[in-house]
Amino acid sequence: MLRSKKLYYNVGCLIGHCMSIVCRVSKMNDESIKQELEAADRTIRQSPLCIRTPLLADCWAMFQSCWSEKMKNSAPSKLSLKLEHLQSFGSFKIRGVVNQMQHLPDDARSRKVKLVTMSAGNYGRAFAEACHRNNLDGLVVLPEFAPESRVQFIESKGLATERSSNIICRIKEHQNNGCLFLHSYDDPLLFYGYGSASKEIFEDEPLVDVIVTGCGGGGFLSGVALDAKLRNPGCEIYGVEPCNANAMHRSFELGEAFVLPPNSRSIASGLSAPSAGEHAYRVCREKVKEIILVTEEEIKKAVHALYDHGLLVEPAGSAVFAALMCDKIPDIANKNVVLVLSGRNMTANELFNMHNVPAEVIAEMPSESPAKQ
Ligand SMILES: Cc1ncc(COP(=O)(O)O)c(C=O)c1O
Numbered sequence: 529m530l531r532s533k534k535l536y537y538n539v540g541c542l543i544g545h546c547m548s549i550v551c552r553v554s555k556m557n558d559e560s561i562k563q564e565l566e567a568a569d570r571t572i573r574q575s576p577l578c579i580r581t582p583l584l585a586d587c588w589a590m591f592q593s594c595w596s597e598k599m600k601n602s603a604p605s606k607l608s609l610k611l612e613h614l615q616s617f618g619s620f621k622i623r624g625v626v627n628q629m630q631h632l633p634d635d636a637r638s639r640k641v642k643l644v645t646m647s648a649g650n651y652g653r654a655f656a657e658a659c660h661r662n663n664l665d666g667l668v669v670l671p672e673f674a675p676e677s678r679v680q681f682i683e684s685k686g687l688a689t690e691r692s693s694n695i696i697c698r699i700k701e702h703q704n705n706g707c708l709f710l711h712s713y714d715d716p717l718l719f720y721g722y723g724s725a726s727k728e729i730f731e732d733e734p735l736v737d738v739i740v741t742g743c744g745g746g747g748f749l750s751g752v753a754l755d756a757k758l759r760n761p762g763c764e765i766y767g768v769e770p771c772n773a774n775a776m777h778r779s780f781e782l783g784e785a786f787v788l789p790p791n792s793r794s795i796a797s798g799l800s801a802p803s804a805g806e807h808a809y810r811v812c813r814e815k816v817k818e819i820i821l822v823t824e825e826e827i828k829k830a831v832h833a834l835y836d837h838g839l840l841v842e843p844a845g846s847a848v849f850a851a852l853m854c855d856k857i858p859d860i861a862n863k864n865v866v867l868v869l870s871g872r873n874m875t876a877n878e879l880f881n882m883h884n885v886p887a888e889v890i891a892e893m894p895s896e897s898p899a900k901q
Contacts, residue, residue: 558758565755568627568720569727575626577658579616581725583732583866584609594833594853602861604738607852610729610868613841619798619871620725620748621654627721628710629658636708639665644707646695648674649798650844650871651712652682660685667707669698677875713745714805722751729866730759737863740848742870743767743776743819745801746808752868753815766857767812767819768847770794770827775804776812777819785809795824795882798844798871820857826850828882834869835879842874 556564572578588595588607595603612620635641643666645655652668659666667688670679679689692698703709711718725748729736739756743749749767756763769777772794778786787803794800804812812819822830827843830850834841841849848867851857857865 561754562758564716564720565723565727565758568630568717569724571627571630572623572721572724577616577626577661578622578724579614580728581610581612581614583729584611585733591833591837596855599855604860604865605862606733606864608733608736608864608866609839609849610725610866611839612725613839613845613869613872617650617654617657618873619650619654619845620722620868621650621871622658623724624715624718624721624747624751625651625654625658625710628715628717629662629664631717632664633708636664637662639663641665642667642702642707643710644669644699644702645710645712646670646699647712648678650873652678653873655710655712656682656685656687659687667702669695669702671695675875711805713747713801714807715747716807718747719751719754719808719811722748723755725868726752726755726759729868730756733864733866735864736760736763736866738764738766738857738860738865739868740766740768740820740851740857740865741868742796742799742844742847743769743812744773744799744844745803745805746776746812747805748868748870749776749816750805750808750811754811757815764817764859765815766851767816768799768851769819769821770796770799770847771821771823773800774819774821775801776809777821779804779809780813780819794827794843796827796843796847798842798873799847818858820851822847822850822854822856826854829853831879831882839869840872840874840879841869842871842878845869845871 585608586606587609588603616622636643643664646669648670668682669690669692672691672693682689699709739752741749741752753765756765767776773788773792775786775788785804785806827847827850830846830853831843834846834849
């Protein structure tokens with residue numbers, strides 16, 4: 529077991545908690561990682577909260593209008609899209625949350641210990657749903673700027689919320705008061721849960737050469753990379769980040785996990801984690817070929833292109849498609865390529881604003897997309 533139940537109780541603060549995980553993971557070999565991935569996959573397959581998402585296979589021709597002439601001359605042998613935006617609750621996050629919750633100590637299961645996390649996005653949504661369905665006591669600390677709709681959603685699931693301008697400090701205080709902290713992107717239990725998405729890709733497309741995912745704190749990329757490299761060490765893994773929130777890219781340059789300046793924001797909010805995860809950085813450094821950067825305009829164009837082809841994908845989930853459309857993924861000619869579309873949580877206002885719909889039409893739109901659960 530990577531992270532023993534006892535460990536949960538021994539952490540005095542957030543940093544101590546993260547360092548303990550890193551120390552233990554660095555000692556793991558491929559065999560024990562494989563066992564963790566398999567156990568997580570079993571948990572996820574048995575969970576009523578997760579679904580097996582489809583692969584839209586061999587769809588290069590379907591997106592003809594998106595490719596430049598140059599790209600058409602050096603096309604992949606096959607392009608497929610893993611439709612993880614169709615995952616329950618709108619993103620891949622539930623795979624990791626379900627695995628985290630499988631490892632909770634009894635005191636958390638019986639509501640004697642409250643769970644605490646920090647997220648204004650897809651993790652918070654998946655965490656709230658999972659707490660609600662498992663009758664767990666939970667608290668989500670959100671940044672002060674988080675939209676009110678996010679707060680309302682979490683509270684509607686019976687969880688407490690709190691806004692803070694210094695989230696890390698608040699989390700530490702809650703830990704000191706006996707709460708159990710679950711990290712929203714830098715927890716190996718998340719990575720192992722996310723590995724199940726890679727397993728499904730290999731089941732549907734065994735000869736995949738290249739897998740591309742979005743990267744925020746790096747948790748999803750780590751999970752996919754851990755699993756994929758065990759299945760085929762020759763499979764190349766790429767992460768995609770916005771230029772405006774390039775924590776993992778900077779980490780690769782600097783040789784250590786990078787903390788973004790406080791006001792780093794991107795339209796791809798899911799890819800705007802405050803830092804690259806300490807442990808995620810180590811995994812990615814070892815397993816990921818390159819972090820590709822895309823601009824805000826490129827992300828918007830990708831959201832539009834996917835929407836025009838019937839796929840409602842939020843900016844964070846569309847960044848991989850932006851990287852492909854802009855011919856930024858190296859060396860894909862004649863390769864079997866899979867892009868993971870990772871989330872669909874986007875309000876109708878956000879979507880229609882991107883399409884420059886007149887203000888009076890936006891005003892009539894409901895504030896939450898019906899795609900949200
Ligand atoms: C839709 C979507 N894609 C990708 C990511 C990046 O995940 P990670 O922070 O694990 O790198 C997120 C994170 O919230 C997300 O919501």
